[in-house]
Amino acid sequence: MKPLIAVLPLLFVAAGVSAKTVPVTTDLAQQNTQAVLWMQHAGEYRALCYQAYNTAMMAFDAAKARNSGKLAVMVDLDETMLDNTPYAAWQIQQHKPYESASWNKWVNAVQTPALAGAVAFANYVTKQGGTMFYVSNRSVRTFEATKANLLQAGFPNVSDVTLRLKRETSDKAPRLQSIEADGYKVVLFLGDNLNDFPELNTYHQLNEVRNATVDAHQQAFGQRFVLLPNPSYGDWEPGLGKGYYQLSDEQKAQLRNNSLKPWNGQ
Incomplete structure (x- = not known):
């Protein structure tokens, strides 16, 4: 009995540690449920979208006052102009990963x-002489559907020139260079996602580098770069650790859990 009694405290300690560290x-x-609910229902999220576009309008006006020539605004689409939370909600209810x-x-x-305010912003830039x-x-491969979706939603100046989707790389730097060429x-x-701002050079960087950048x-930020909130997904996630996309779901869940910065309870 004595050896068993001596081991019991260690078992309880191990169980306590396990309860804290196992996702x-x-x-x-x-795990994405709370983020998607917030994006679909919270007035705070809607307000942040309006705030971002209002900021962007003022930033464009300021840039227009400082620059001449063919001024352009480069925008991402998903969770910047368009709302894909219905797809995310489907994933949650069907227990499906991104595919x-x-x-x-x-x-x-x-x-x-x-997104609320997105079309108004795009129209504002266009009316002020800028090109979206x-x-x-x-x-x-989804070019025609994406173009039709943007036109259906009311976005201006959607064409084979202004709509630039991924061909070979998700790095947007070459497409920025082609616009400049x-x-x-x-100007805005x-x-x-930080990777939507190619000038920052955060592509495939870990979060320590991304935050330092x-x-x-x-x-x-608020002048040249305007960021929309997205707690659902993004390149901050693979930024949690090297080789993230090669991990199993169990390993990803463990890494997410281990990356939390918790209070010690005291």
């Missing part, structure tokens, strides 16, 4: 609504 669920889609097949089916359904460039990492001066960027460019 509640390894269903990654289910290109189901994503492309959603895109080709041409049912993606515009819609630069998305949707596959070029066409004689445009991009909108996105929900934000700190180094803090004065540019």
Whole structure:
């Protein structure tokens, strides 16, 4: 009995540690529930979208006063101009991870609504003489559906020139360079992901570098870069650790849990 009694405290300690470090669920889609509910229902999220577009209008006006020539605004689409939370909600209820097949089916359904204030912002830039460039990492195979969706939602100046989807790489730097090569001066960027701002060079960087980059460019946010909120997904997630996309769902869930910065309870 004495050896057993001596071991029992260790077992309770181990159980306590395990309870703190093992994630509640390894269903990654289910972990997204709170974020998607917030984006679909919270007035705070809607207010932040309006705030971002209002800021962007003022930033464009200021840039127009300082610059001449063919001025352009480069915007991302998903969770910047368009709202894909219906797809995310479907993933949650069907226990489905992100898959290109189901994503492309959603895109080709041409049912993606515009975010509140997005169309008004795009029309404002256009009326002020600027050119909207819609630069998305949707596959070029969904070009026609994406173009139809934008036109259906009321976005202006959507064409084979202004809509630039992913062909070979999700890095948007080459597409920014192609816009500039066409004689445009991009004076403002909108996105929900730091990678939507190619000048920051955060592509495939871990979060330590991404955060340091934000700190180094803090004065540019709200002036050259305007960020929309997106707690649902983004490149901050693979930024949690090297080789993130090679991990199993269980390993990803564990890494997410281990990356939390908790209070010690005292």
